[in-house]
Amino acid sequence: MSSQRNNNTGVENSTTNSDTRLTNQFTSGSGSTGSDKPLKAYVIVVEQRRIAICPKVTNEYEAEMTELETIAIEKAKRVQVPFPNGTTSLNPPIDMSKRRRGSDGPLAKAFNNEARDHLSAEIARLFYTAGLPFNVAKNPHFISAFTYAANASISGYVPPNYNFIRTTMFQREKNNVEKLLQPIKGTWYEKGVSIVSDGWIDAQKRPLINFMAISNATPMFLNAIDGTTEFKDKHYIAKLILETISVVGAQNVVQIITDNALVCKAAGSIVEEPIYDMLRSCDTNESNLHLVYEKWDSMIEQVKWTKSHTPLHCLAHSLNPRYYCRQWLDQSPNRVAPHRDNEICTERKHCLRNYFADAHERLEATTEFVKFSSAEGELGQFDSLQDRWNLTPKEWWITYGSSVPKLQSIALKLLSQPSSSSCAERN
Incomplete structure (x- = not known):
């Protein structure tokens, strides 16, 4: 990149040395979103932003950066790859039922089948592009969501965005679950509760430790701890047990049940007098x-x-x-x-x-x-x-x-x- 046209030689040299670094940082993102916004405002005049323009940026340099931004935005635009049926999300099949009401002929049915195929292709591509496991298709909420959307007339509906799902809707669902679990928790003081723990390894080879609360043979999931980066000695296990007791309430806990691993036995001696499993004949969910x-x-x-x-x-x-x-x-x-x-x-x-x-x-x-x-x-x-x-x-x-x-x-x-x-x- 050419040096800046400035009468100050020191400014010219320092600007020349930093041009490449600025350009690389500027073009590493999409050019319009994320953490590159302050940098963009620093080298390009952006309206309604209270960020001072770099004094080393000339009109020529600003024009070049603006062009790079335009190119980055164009590259970031999603390419509309046709579906196997030849349509795209921007050019979906025409629903003839909206143009000819009451038409039940073969042509209308054919177009309806095309719309069904297009929806199925959209769903399938969601799995492929997001890397979703295929067993998500067995989730009853996945089935009911698309069934409801297809059968209900919700004009102009837009699915919830990333932030809305992870904040507002997540908190709403959490509060709803807590409300549903409250009748069970209300029995803990009278009937008592057993804290049950067991370790296992998931599909990603992560060592997980489950904690559940059992009262009157009714299990309630409490937490699953990822112990990948932890040294799982007796002190660590005891710490997890004590934290779980504080959540359930010490006045409600009758006993702690773990598997018969040596580290769990040692942790039990720290928390409370250990209670060990007896025989596999007692390996049941029943109250025994x-x-x-x-x-x-x-x-x-x-x-x-x-x-x-x-x-x-x-x-x-x-x-x-x-x-x-x-x-x-x-x-x-x-x-x-x-x-x-x-x-x-x-x-x-x-x-x-x-x-x-x-x-x-x-x-x-x-x-x-x-x-x-x-x-x-x-x-x-x-x-x-x-x-x-x-x-x-x-x-x-x-x-x-x-x-x-x-x-x-x-x-x-x-x-x-x-x-x-x-x-x-x-x-």
């Missing part, structure tokens, strides 16, 4: 925390394995009304009621100490357990005793647990929890 202890006992009768239960399992076992029934006790000669098992009693008292920090409240809960386990007062009536076996544990506590309110509150929380992380796994 109260069954864990019994399943271990059944297994131990066949093979010499060590129990791996927690105080929470023992407390849930103690609050299952069926385990005080003669029908259950007679199934094995070694079975005893939970309040007669020294190991279960020790773990249950340990759990109650953690649950009730206040000694007076803990005494009330213990007194209520005595009433429940020995079937005293209202809990000793005929219907209550019969239904201990006939109803599910949760149903029994809802029906007959009002006379022992503290124990009822704990039971409804514990007996609604799962015992594995299968609901957080990606199937």
Whole structure:
């Protein structure tokens, strides 16, 4: 590029050395959008912009930059590639139904078919040019959107733009989902919630960690963490768990369930007393925390394995009304009621100490357990005793647990929890 026509030699030399750099920066963009606008206003006179013109830019240089901008804009214009049916988005097929109303002849049908083919070609090209995965076509909202647009008469409709989708509409949809989830969250305080976590690798080979909230066998997705750039040690996992607890509310959390990886076990020791999965027989979405202890006992009768239960399992076992029934006790000669098992009693008292920090409240809960386990007062009536076996544990506590309110509150929380992380796994 020629040097600037300026009597000041220093200005001429410095301008000559920077011409190429300015030109390259100027033409690297589209010439009309994005971050190049301030640069364009700096070298070209742009109306209604409060940016001072570079004093080194002459009329000749400005004309050259204007020409480069024009060329860049022309190159940036989308090339109208014909569709397989020979039409383009600027020259769509003519809808004959708009010109001849009531015409149902073969010619009108043929033009209607052409319009259908053109719409299908537009949709297909959207996939190709945006790099969308083809399974998006199976999305029910994708199908309903185009079906609604084709069947509804919305004159002059323009699809929402980039900013409107990512801001206004996104926030609107988020608020709507939060509103729909509120009835479920409203039950967490009474029924309790289990935080369930599991890790997996997606199609892009990214290690993801799922967190879900389970209450009364109803899973709710909370978050998925991309751990690509993180060192996933026990401290990192514990940090994620604590953050999730703060979102759900510590007063609502009954237990944390993860897979049996060593790092998850170590993280559990940081967050709270670890609760481990028992066997694959408990790998279900059903509410079966109260069954864990019994399943271990059944297994131990066949093979010499060590129990791996927690105080929470023992407390849930103690609050299952069926385990005080003669029908259950007679199934094995070694079975005893939970309040007669020294190991279960020790773990249950340990759990109650953690649950009730206040000694007076803990005494009330213990007194209520005595009433429940020995079937005293209202809990000793005929219907209550019969239904201990006939109803599910949760149903029994809802029906007959009002006379022992503290124990009822704990039971409804514990007996609604799962015992594995299968609901957080990606199937």
